[in-house]
Amino acid sequence: MGNIFVIIAFVAYALVILGIGIFSYKKSKSMNDYFIGGRQLGSWTTAISAQASDMSGWLLMGLPGAIFVSGLTESWIAIGLFIGTYLNWKILAARLRKMSYAAGDAITIPEYFQKRFFTQNPVIRFACAAIIFVFFLIYTASAFSSGAKLFNYMFGTDYTLSLTIGALIIGNAIVMWGWSMGSLIGMVPLYIICLIIYFAFGVQKKLKL
Numbered sequence: 001m002g003n004i005f006v007i008i009a010f011v012a013y014a015l016v017i018l019g020i021g022i023f024s025y026k027k028s029k030s031m032n033d034y035f036i037g038g039r040q041l042g043s044w045t046t047a048i049s050a051q052a053s054d055m056s057g058w059l060l061m062g063l064p065g066a067i068f069v070s071g072l073t074e075s076w077i078a079i080g081l082f083i084g085t086y087l088n089w090k091i092l093a094a095r096l097r098k099m100s101y102a103a104g105d106a107i108t109i110p111e112y113f114q115k116r117f118f119t120q121n122p123v124i125r126f127a128c129a130a131i132i133f134v135f136f137l138i139y140t141a142s143a144f145s146s147g148a149k150l151f152n153y154m155f156g157t158d159y160t161l162s163l164t165i166g167a168l169i170i171g172n173a174i175v176m177w178g179w180s181m182g183s184l185i186g187m188v189p190l191y192i193i194c195l196i197i198y199f200a201f202g203v204q205k206k207l208k209l
Helices: 004-025 033-040 043-054 057-070 072-100 109-117 121-154 157-209
Strands: none
Touching: 004 109, 004 121, 033 043, 033 057, 033 072, 109 121
């Protein structure tokens, strides 16, 4: 019976994501819309979705696992990330937003650096792309792996099959729907968490009465 409720919740969540994807697809009219949401997403949506993407699998599975294995000494991971994230948004985010627009409305980091230094030499673009590819490949692989392990634990599906299905779904969604979809989807877990906290406090209050 418990598995049925899990499956129902998962299907409902998937339908919400599908609806967001279709909505984002219809709104995307240009490359600017596809890559950066036409610069119309707003600071809160951008920040929350970026952090939801950045802290996905490792925060839910990696960090608790590290603390379980090695103890509270592993909490330095969260402290270091918090400091780095704060400095990133405090020092870089707003400046990069303004400078990327001033530099010919650049929509990617490689394009921004190329326009920022007024050069047509592709070395800067290729170097940035190579760095992004290598490090994000590792991060993306860990996210896919954590998602496959979650499916394996919840539904008992084969790890390789779960990994393949997840990669196909996410890959196709990103290619078709772009950054707007990713940003709006990043907001969904926040709303779910807020609702859970709200109802949890409500239930606790009633039980005390």
